[in-house]
Amino acid sequence: MVRAALAEMAARYGGTGDDTPMDPAEFVPPHGDFLVAFLDGEPVAGAGWRAHGDEDAELKRMFTSAAVRGRGIGRTVLGAVEESARAQGRKRVILELGDLQPEAIAMYHACGYERIANYGYYRDEPGCLSFARVL
Numbered sequence: 001m002v003r004a005a006l007a008e009m010a011a012r013y014g015g016t017g018d019d020t021p022m023d024p025a026e027f028v029p030p031h032g033d034f035l036v037a038f039l040d041g042e043p044v045a046g047a048g049w050r051a052h053g054d055e056d057a058e059l060k061r062m063f064t065s066a067a068v069r070g071r072g073i074g075r076t077v078l079g080a081v082e083e084s085a086r087a088q089g090r091k092r093v094i095l096e097l098g099d100l101q102p103e104a105i106a107m108y109h110a111c112g113y114e115r116i117a118n119y120g121y122y123r124d125e126p127g128c129l130s131f132a133r134v135l
Helices: 001-014 075-088 104-112
Strands: 033-041 042-052 056-064 090-100 115-116 130-134
Touching: 001 056, 001 090, 033 075, 042 075, 056 075, 075 090, 075 104, 090 104, 104 130
Parallel strands: 056 090
Antiparallel strands: 033 042, 042 056, 090 130, 115 130
16 A cells, blocks of 8 residues: 555655655554555555654555545545544644645545644645644
């Protein structure tokens, strides 16, 4: 799922897709988690969160395969990520993405995410958008 997410971001933005420094250990409970959704035994969506400060969970690598988009699988994964973060005491989910992802932006708005001041690796890049939702 991560490779597929990076490939899509590379197609939209160029480069590697995302150069944000990350260590897989950041996604190990209780300071993070990574979830994958399967359909007919095949992975079709995934997302993770990692601790950001004392109260926030940062959503990373949210991705749904193009073949299954529009079925609510992404929203289901997002809900599961939020529940995982909430279970570990996180109060809010934050995320950053680029403005060339209108489908994702629409989904986050529909799920109650609101714009916040940019943060993170790409905060000063043109087209960077940051969002948050209180859990």
